Amino acid sequence: METIDLRKDSVRTLNSTLHGLPADTNKTAWTVTNPDGTHNIAVGLDAEIDVTVKGHSGYYSAGMNQKATVRFEGNVGVGVAENMMSGEVWVTGDASQSAGATAHGGLLVIEGNAAARCGISMKGVDIVVKGSVGHMAAFMGQAGNLVVCGDAGEAFGDSLYEAGLFVRGSVQDLGADCIEKEMRDEHKEILANLLERAGCTHDVSEFRRYGSARKLYNFKVDNASASA
Amino acid sequence: MTERDPKLRESALFNRTVISEIQRAAETGIYEIRGFGAKRAVPHFDDLLFLGASVSRYPLEGYRERCDTNVVLGSRFASKPLELDIPITIAGMSFGALSANAKEALGRGASEVGTSTTTGDGGMTPEERGHSKHLVYQYLPSRYGMNPNDLRKADAIEVVLGQGAKPGGGGMLMGQKISDRVAEMRTLPKGIDQRSACRHPDWTGPDDLTIKIQELREITNWEKPIYVKVGATRTYYDVALAVKAGADCIVVDGMQGGTAATQDVFIEHVGIPTLPAVRLAVEALKELDMHRKVQLIVAGGIRSGADVAKAMAMGADAVSIGTAALVALGDNSPEHEEGYQALGTSAGFYHDYQAGNDPAGISTQDPELAARLDPVLGGRRLANYLRVLTLEAQTLARACGKSHVHNLEPEDMVALTVEASAMSGVPLAGTSWVPGRGSY
Ligand SMILES: Cc1cc2nc3c(=O)[nH]c(=O)nc-3n(C[C@H](O)[C@H](O)[C@H](O)COP(=O)(O)O)c2cc1C
Numbered sequence: 001m002e003t004i005d006l007r008k009d010s011v012r013t014l015n016s017t018l019h020g021l022p023a024d025t026n027k028t029a030w031t032v033t034n035p036d037g038t039h040n041i042a043v044g045l046d047a048e049i050d051v052t053v054k055g056h057s058g059y060y061s062a063g064m065n066q067k068a069t070v071r072f073e074g075n076v077g078v079g080v081a082e083n084m085m086s087g088e089v090w091v092t093g094d095a096s097q098s099a100g101a102t103a104h105g106g107l108l109v110i111e112g113n114a115a116a117r118c119g120i121s122m123k124g125v126d127i128v129v130k131g132s133v134g135h136m137a138a139f140m141g142q143a144g145n146l147v148v149c150g151d152a153g154e155a156f157g158d159s160l161y162e163a164g165l166f167v168r169g170s171v172q173d174l175g176a177d178c179i180e181k182e183m184r185d186e187h188k189e190i191l192a193n194l195l196e197r198a199g200c201t202h203d204v205s206e207f208r209r210y211g212s213a214r215k216l217y218n219f220k221v222d223n224a225s226a227s228a
Numbered sequence: 229m230t231e232r233d234p235k236l237r238e239s240a241l242f243n244r245t246v247i248s249e250i251q252r253a254a255e256t257g258i259y260e261i262r263g264f265g266a267k268r269a270v271p272h273f274d275d276l277l278f279l280g281a282s283v284s285r286y287p288l289e290g291y292r293e294r295c296d297t298n299v300v301l302g303s304r305f306a307s308k309p310l311e312l313d314i315p316i317t318i319a320g321m322s323f324g325a326l327s328a329n330a331k332e333a334l335g336r337g338a339s340e341v342g343t344s345t346t347t348g349d350g351g352m353t354p355e356e357r358g359h360s361k362h363l364v365y366q367y368l369p370s371r372y373g374m375n376p377n378d379l380r381k382a383d384a385i386e387v388v389l390g391q392g393a394k395p396g397g398g399g400m401l402m403g404q405k406i407s408d409r410v411a412e413m414r415t416l417p418k419g420i421d422q423r424s425a426c427r428h429p430d431w432t433g434p435d436d437l438t439i440k441i442q443e444l445r446e447i448t449n450w451e452k453p454i455y456v457k458v459g460a461t462r463t464y465y466d467v468a469l470a471v472k473a474g475a476d477c478i479v480v481d482g483m484q485g486g487t488a489a490t491q492d493v494f495i496e497h498v499g500i501p502t503l504p505a506v507r508l509a510v511e512a513l514k515e516l517d518m519h520r521k522v523q524l525i526v527a528g529g530i531r532s533g534a535d536v537a538k539a540m541a542m543g544a545d546a547v548s549i550g551t552a553a554l555v556a557l558g559d560n561s562p563e564h565e566e567g568y569q570a571l572g573t574s575a576g577f578y579h580d581y582q583a584g585n586d587p588a589g590i591s592t593q594d595p596e597l598a599a600r601l602d603p604v605l606g607g608r609r610l611a612n613y614l615r616v617l618t619l620e621a622q623t624l625a626r627a628c629g630k631s632h633v634h635n636l637e638p639e640d641m642v643a644l645t646v647e648a649s650a651m652s653g654v655p656l657a658g659t660s661w662v663p664g665r666g667s668y
Pocket residue numbers: 263264265319320321322325326347348349350366388390391392457481484485486487488527528529530548549550551552581591
């Protein structure tokens with residue numbers, strides 16, 4: 001186990017050390033101590049390593065992650081795992097807004113709650129929030145799945161494209177073009193798999209599914225004379 | 229054409245263009261979406277003139293004496309700044325808006341003369357990377373195709389906050405242009421009228437931007453220059469805040485700037501012209517003692533070497549071109565007149581870059597139309613055009629006695645109109661008067 005103490009070393013040292021690991025490194029287990037809310041911890045990783053951050057982290061924690069598994073033992077700031085491509089990011093506490101923003105792949109698990117815009121513009125990531133999410137979750141979500149075990153705030157799924165949304169608790173209100181949809185077997189399978197990977201024991205039957213009504217996909221153009 | 233009966237008097241207020249737009253709106257119920265830039269007249273570089281050398285200054289010889297044009301972009305924090313041979317760069321235009329051939333042609337032309345080209349709201353294509361010696365990768369609100377591997381392949385990163393044609397608006401790409409490849413690169417369903425976000429999804433305000441820039445630097449190991457691009461509006465403050473947030477370069481795009489698809493009402497009615505924007509940007513940089521340390525790239529209506537030289541003289545380090553580069557490739561060429569006529573337009577008027585049926589094969593994803601543009605020939609034309617811009621700018625700089633285009637200064641110019649004088653801060657010709665000097 002390798003350890004980097006952010007009271008002694010800078011975030012630059014941390015990131016450049018992790019970026020510099022060769023693909024076949026045997027130093028695959030890392031611990032980061034005393035993050036003290038530092039921004040940009042473990043961003044741009046691109047190796048199959050495990051990193052555990054012991055404490056609260058700042059903005060863009062594990063941003064653009066590829067392949068690595070990063071575990072934040074505490075709360076995280078804005079944009080955790082933003083634009084993640086692959087790998088896994090776990091947060092044991094709460095996440096600030098825009099968690100998993102624009103992420104293309106991988107799995108993001110938030111054990112606590114996530115604030116506003118969780119999964120904004122998501123492009124293929126799977127996100128499981130064990131608590132609740134704030135307003136505008138999955139805004140313009142393009143692909144991937146967002147699972148909320150608690151409640152969802154206002155304008156849930158606003159301007160949604162093809163992301164799949166699952167909520168166990170209540171939804172304060174649905175955003176533009178987001179509707180409740182039938183939960184078919186294929187959806188139950190996706191959901192069950194995500195719950196299992198995130199270590200949740202809820203039954204899929206407790207969830208409702210939401211998706212895009214696809215009514216905003218094209219501009220509405222009238223042709224007044226033709227229809228007269 | 230028959231002469232119009234002089235008794236027919238056209239209303240200045242309700243002219244034929246206005247009337248036709250009211251009729252179009254009534255018929256369709258949707259705002260006009262088009263490409264190109266503003267068509268209205270606004271004070272511009274044409275309203276400035278150079279004072280050539282005279283008794284008090286001596287000029288440099290045309291071809292014999294050196295007049296350098298090289299520029300280094302991103303020397304503030306990046307360990308690998310961009311070193312360009314000419315200060316004229318190709319602006320961000322997306323694959324999606326443009327065909328793969330057009331992107332390749334831009335890369336070829338720019339590389340031939342030692343300058344950079346830029347991706348756009350749709351990610352980086354391998355063709356574009358392969359044919360561009362210096363490639364700037366845009367980081368936009370939509371984050372279409374954004375990924376750390378391409379970020380590391382780029383030579384510079386441009387964080388886009390806005391565009392001159394539509395400050396405050398997001399991108400658009402109409403369904404006709406969302407081909408399989410474009411849809412896949414953007415992770416979107418095929419054929420939708422795609423409207424991209426106008427705000428970044430994971431930061432708001434200058435303090436967050438500071439952290440975002442730091443993240444991008446961390447991911448790319450502090451190698452790449454980071455630009456911030458803004459549409460010209462509150463330019464003085466935007467530039468000051470971008471500098472404070474840690475940008476290496478600032479791109480300011482005036483309201484005339486081109487676009488691939490935007491509401492006409494946006495193109496014509498939002499933002500300030502390039503002329504005042506350059507002045508305000510330079511003022512902000514000087515105020516912070518950052519002029520020439522954080523480089524300023526100016527875009528929006530650059531067409532000639534005169535425009536280039538005048539932007540430089542006002543304090544820009546480089547300029548960037550969009551529309552003019554497309555015209556150099558063959559956009560609006562009489563060669564395609566038949567195609568333009570079939571669409572109810574004519575060479576010189578075509579602006580429907582959003583429609584996807586571009587007779588010149590530039591703003592399209594239709595393979596047959598796209599094949600009309602030979603990327604090698606297009607690249608050669610663009611390189612020729614960039615050489616002419618450079619020669620023209622050098623000619624003007626030498627006439628003012630400058631051995632580098634960056635040595636041009638506002639004192640080398642006068643303004644032709646009161647408006648241009650007020651906006652540029654250059655005195656009205658024959659006077660020492662600058663309206664409004666002392667406050668803005
Ligand atoms: C076809 C086309 C596509 C464009 N796409 C983008 C884009 O993806 N991102 C961006 O920041 N600006 C985009 N722009 C704006 C240009 O980067 C640039 O700011 C503008 O064209 C400069 O003005 P000019 O056309 O008068 O030279 C586009 C412009 C055109 C003409």
